[in-house]
Amino acid sequence: MKILVTGASGNVGNYVVKELLKMGEKVVAAGTNTEKLQTMFDNKVEATKLDFTDRSTFKSALYEIDRVFLMRPPHLGKPEDLFPFIDAMKANNIKLVCFLSLMGVENNTIPPHHKIEKYIETLEIPFAHIRPGFFMENISGIHSVEIRERDEIFIPAGRSKTSFIASEDIGLSIAVALHTPELHKNTAYTITGGEALDYYQVAQIISKVTGRRIVYKKPGFLKYRRYYIKKRGLDKSYVNVTVALYFMTRMGTAKKVTDEFYKLTGKRPKSFEAFVKENVLCFCSKP
Incomplete structure (x- = not known):
């Protein structure tokens, strides 16, 4: 079959x-x-x-x-x-x-x-x-635009941690x-991944790999929503879903770290730094 x-x-x-x-x-x-x-x-x-x-x-x-x-x-x-x-x-x-x-x-x-x-x-x-x-692809994908163009991470996650x-x-x-x-x-x-990172740590890792100073801006929900709808032109319903997810993230729902990937596969999950190194071009402006 x-x-x-x-x-x-x-x-x-x-x-x-x-x-x-x-x-x-x-x-x-x-x-x-x-x-x-x-x-x-x-x-x-x-x-x-x-x-x-x-x-x-x-x-x-x-x-x-x-x-x-x-x-x-x-x-x-x-x-x-x-x-x-x-x-x-x-x-x-x-x-x-x-x-x-x-x-x-x-x-x-x-x-x-x-x-x-x-x-x-x-x-x-x-x-x-x-x-x-x-x-991890959320960072190298939808959120990479601000990293490439403005050296910023523009995500309303506050100081919460995420086990990418x-x-x-x-x-x-x-x-x-x-x-x-x-x-x-x-x-x-x-x-989950093997560690939980806040977005200040995410910015530090991307800075280390790219050799540029990447800053986590920590916008509020309304500022983030307005920017992604008005400036980025993304669908309102999609942006609303991301706002809800980042609200939950601030409540601590994304910080859990488990060993279930290892139990299932016998392998260790990829680290965020290794991921950034493999996908560094996603964070770099075109010459």
Whole structure:
């Protein structure tokens, strides 16, 4: 049988596919652009069209599938948007669904991930919830613009700490669970990096690696929200979600450090400094 990987072209899904291929698994990469997926993975995977808003794509996507990596596309804000596909997995007798969730979501009913976890459990589909801390790629991605252009980290996290983890490590965790489903049936793993950093420390590390003085500005929520909507031109609903997440971060929800990544994979998580060194060009202005 085969493993279906949703969001295969994304940061995490990309690593899930690559790790599963190393393990000798037959992988079906799902998305809306199958040609792109075939090219991404050098035709080493099958590619299938899957649109969570189009039920007609479900049957072919789940053909000969017995395990699924499920992630919620960012543009689908309501948990109910994924329920029809979860129903289809139940009807297909999936023996493990590995859902990409959030750290602390078991005690936080606000994010859509909470209801998605509960729906999977209610249907009694064998599950392995992966609950990572904040992605390191948040810094090298969405927040790298201010670092490159203004030598600033512009994030409303106050003095709170975050146990960042790399997408590469998240992908490996998911692949391990899917490769050995009998060992991970009805489990949940909170995976983090090996240390919790505040954004002053993040700025120091990026400064050290780039040789520039990077400053953490510590904006308030309203100033951050206005800047990202008015200046950066980002979608208001997306920015509101990030505000909510950073509010929770200030409450201490992102500082937890666990050893569950090591227990799951037998490896140590990548450090933030190693990540910055590998992705230093993301923080440097183009000449």
